[in-house]
Amino acid sequence: MPSDSSTGRPVGRGAKVRTAVHAATLAELVDKGYAALTVENIAQRAGVHKTTVYRRWKDRESLLTDALAEHMATDIPVPDTGALETDLRALARSIVQAFNSPAGQAILAAMFTGAAHLPEIAAARRHVFDDRLARAQPVVTRAVERGQLPEGTDPAELLKTLAAPIYLRLLITAEPVDEATADQTVRVTLAAARAGALRPVRDDPPVGE
Template sequence: MRAAVHAATLAELVDKGYAALTVENVARRAGVHKTTVYRRWKDRESLLTDALAEHMATDIPVPDTGAIETDLQALARSIIEAFTSPTGQAILAAMFTGAAHLPEIAAARRHVFDDRLSRAEPVLRRAIKRGQLPEGTDPAEVLKTLAAPIYLRLLITAEPVNETTADQAVRVALAAARAGVLQQGHDEESAGRE
């Protein structure tokens, strides 16, 4: 039932957009009664948040190739692949346009990306353990550095994103991490010196 409701939620988002997304339409599409949906999710925002987090967890897998370069490359390429698909485009539109100013959508966006970061952090922890990145490297900061140029192009500049974009993002993130710029507590130290 959960998978059917998630699939219906994303299908409604792609077909009709966030503004027209209703629990009733999702339930109808999933073939369940709306009270079944409301028993599990209190409103459309919690339903959408759960569906988005689950979609991103399955659509953007966490690689384990044995090398940080290829792990990050696979991760960056899967981000691009996920967000250039019709479902990915609908997700971006829901999270960053139209209703993006609503507190519940901002909270949903934060939850989805926090979930995504926590799922991907083991990639960096393994690399630190293998000696491929310096001790004290902040996994979340490396992932944010990796994703930043991709999201800049997707959301701000509307430049095309492709494997070259992914590979360049990997090189930048790794260079910063290996230079010690993305150490845990680095921001607090820098702020204290200013």
């Protein structure tokens, strides 16, 4: 088995291979961008043969999707502080911190600029954010159970409301984001949720029925 050019040590099997390949994928993405991302370079950087990669992932898009989802899951952990406000503050600040990092900037560029037009990357983007929403929803359901939010609060809508101002600045207005940005979006989200504005939208029946 080939060895990593920087360490000279071969990579083991199973989970170690997956971890090494994920790390190499993100490192290549940061260093070279999506356009120059190849399975061959990823394999060389991870210290494995490219056939080892292809046994687990059919192409670079499926590998990138898997690596991004895993990175987002670990780099933006789901907090459980016992109080909704501190949970949301920790979550929002971790999003800001993650996307201010070199890896975060490379991920945003891959998902929303250079490769955004590719169906595979659009699917990867949906997968990554669906995964993030699913992992973070317990923050909201616990708050409802504790009586900190109205019954019927939609976890997905609350989390989208929390993240939207951050992504607006990152992707549309190109404004800097920091802890103050995170804290402000928490205040707005809490105000909307406590007012009952983040319940599921139901269509009103037509007039006269």
